[in-house]
Amino acid sequence: MYAFEYRKAASTEDAESGFTAADDASFLAGGMTILPTLKQRLAQPSDLIDLSGIESLSGISVEGGTVTIGAMTCHADVAASADVQSAIPALAALANLIGDPQVRNRGTIGGSIANNDPAADYPGAVVGLNATVHTTKREIAADDFFIGLFETALDEGELITKVVFPVPEKAAYRKFPNPASRYAIVGAFVAKTSDGIRVAITGAGPTVFRVTEMEADLSESFSADAIKDIAIPQDDLNSDLHASAEYRAHLIGVMASRAVGDCS
């Protein structure tokens, strides 16, 4: 690990001004990605601005057909929230599948989606549920938020404050974990919402994506059978030691079908 300045921000304004003032700052949410990166000397920020002291960024509320989760809320809190469990059980279940207990008690929703690891779970829920990402500057629709591999619509220094999830009629998440890391090799989030059916796939490609063909067929007939013959092109899928693009393409079908089954 290289030496860096550690600052604990008291408010989002404090965090943003600290960020601007520093040479090359990074925000520290749960630290589940940046701390291992620092330990391996793969990053050398001048300053680390810790967001954990900003109370307004944490918390869960359910009202008016939405579930709002503060950016600094840890996965374990989402998983254990009776409100989330009752409003969007698939979201609580997803949170409970992230990493291990240590990760779930440190890692945050804001940190996860800001990092946009292709194998992260939360992007599946954010896109699958058509959530809105609130930042210190604006509101960003889920479909516009995740741009590419580790890339989001966030500007330099822009902070996520909360994520607002519309409550769906039904939703389910099925995950095929990497056996070693427990990251998603393929995660399929299927939701029946007032705006229609959404199928979001995480883990399989460079970033989360929707399978519109599945969405269309499921709109016709919401059953696992309806999507069983949809072939997913392998061209843009990830391929690694644990799963070839061919295998991932196949798993998308399996996991999406199972998620549909869970919804019915």
Add this chain to the structure above:
Amino acid sequence: MSKIGDAVPRHEDYRLLTGQGSYTDDALDGTEAWMVLLRSPYASATITAIETNDAQAAPGVLGIFTRADLDADGVGLFTTAFPFKRADGEDMHRPPFGLLAGGSVNYVGDPVVAVIAETRLQAEDAAELVVVDYDDRAPVTDAVNALEPGAPQVWPEVPGNAAFLVERGDKEATDAVFENAPHVTALDLRITRVTANPIEPRAAIGSYDAETGHFVLRTGTQTPHRLLATLSDDILHITPETLRVISPDVGGAFGMKNSPYPEYALVLWASQKVRRVVAWRSSRIEAMQSDFQGRDNVIHGELALDADGRFLAVRAKSIGNLGAYLGPLTPHPSTANVGGMIGPYSIGAAHVEVTGVHTNTPPTAPYRGAGRPEATYVIERLVDQAACELDMDAVDLRRCNLLTPDQLPHQTPMGMVYDCGDFPCVLAQGLDESDWDGFGARRKQSEANGLLRGRGMAYSIEIAGGPQSGHMPESMGIQFDAGGNVHVLAGSMEIGTGHATAYKQILSDQLGLKAERISVICGDTRLVAQGTGSFGSRTMIAAGTAVVRAGERIIEKGKALAADALEAAEIDMEFSGGAFRVVGTDKAISLHDLAAQNDGALSINVTEKAEGPTYPNGCHVCEVEIDPDTGVTLLDRYCVVDDVGTVINPMIVKGQMHGGIAQGVGQVLMEYIKFDDDSGQLVTGSFLDYCMPRANDFPLFDVGSCPVPTAMNPLGAKGAGEAGTVGALPVVVIATLDALRPYGVKHIDMPLTPERVWQTLQINKS
């Protein structure tokens, strides 16, 4: 009073489980200097220049050293004692294995420069300022590829990369049997490379006292005395009396901590250079790159049978991946235990040929089983395959070929002598305890859930307390202090296996000593003068023998002293229940009291050998469930009935079985070291990619016992440390194949990862 056979809780556990263990790093007091190693980023390259000026000037730097510095000081090389020959009959080449790389680097992670600084952070910063120029070459990491014509050459002195050829058994006789055999089953098998990943990574603290000229090394090892000998004799060229090795608690060894390592010698040598205590601790990434790794064999095996399914002969050609360098024990695992390929069967002839191959990978070395699981894997896969080809029941096939108790002792065609055992009984108990016959109903249930279910059995037998060619003694001191307390000074090493508890049980049973008045000391060459160490499932055999023999000598000595104390004739003394008595009277004196009255007179040091190695064996049965849509293979049931001879402590034996099974199943289902073929980079370089098994990957294990005590040592114990792994490797693959065979699958290699199982099903679908 605890006895042999009682499930006494381990005396070690309270301390270890409440965070009071003392591992290597727990001795740090903050004043130590730190060593960081700059390691090779290439699998194969010539070092053309090393520039250290900027690094020397970095804050806190105390010294920066390269191979040239070591050579200038006359620091020696690691060498192996194995006297193997090349295929052409010449002595094998021993590639120079220094503490730091010489003119070339030969695997990713090969240490090149040692940086010593005030703090670890400063040493890491300085290491980044060292500039090493490399001229990199194409590497080869796979042993089969390394034998191909035109493959990159790891060492110019080893053309074709074949380091040695070792043959065991009788080639002529075996080939003759094969020529006329009614049926021959053949398989090509790959046994993956894995690494131990102990919770406590390797660490070392070296200190040099300029006043006395004495060195102290603190590091977790299985063999403190052997490590001392290697470092003093071969590497540092100092008299053994000037080096003390302290091995404190060891957070996982698994054979990996049986070998000496460059870092251990470097902290000592550097301590003398910079006149500071020097500490080093492996990072996880370094551990993945530089711990000696396990297994990595490609084996062609054949089994000859007659028309009735009687085994006639077995033969195999094995390729063992040695890695780039030969550590002292590197040639051992691929060669020493190939005799296990006979299994528990009556087989007339056998021949095994092992080619050791250099590649651009870290050295391989013993890893739980060290050749035993590999050998058992070959014979058990062959037997299972033969049953399939002959349309016979695999259990019946085994049963009709098992050696029976009346055929023992039996010398196998590989020269092992199975002294005792009741294999048919163990097999029957294994089938019974595993509910072998209830499989049909469970398979139906799985199928109803859309899952495939397979069942397998494997019969394992392995040598313990060997090697075959010359089993080794162990030393044991038993001292009584003025208070009558007993101190056991063990030459064996406690590596988390509960030996101290077992020794206390033995002494309690034999001498009537109270367990709470016995302390066991090991792992310090200053306190324990002699020792061999703990490896190869040997401790209860070798050290257990030494404990019993020491106890016998104490009784002998004690009779004379007790006769004096009780004013009787020595011939009238008897020893029972912890006291010497005058026969036929109520006059008695306890051993504790006698020792207290005769300061030091009862203390004794022994170095003893068992009569010979032993052959623990067992019947492993497991069932797996496979999701055909994803290929995920779940171990659903596991049962083993083992004969490890006399069980000193059933709870400890069960613990050893559990750990051994988990380690074997881990290798079969998920763990493996993978190098990139082109670059030689380690692909599974962290726990993100190297899959370690978790508790929830396993069902509850059912461990049964069918002990047949051996006469090869006074306890009758056969050794339990490796038995679980030996059987787990074949049985899980056999069960998986059983699930896949109805879908046309004939063969599958480990690791049985979800994608491999799914792909195998797809290939056979189309």
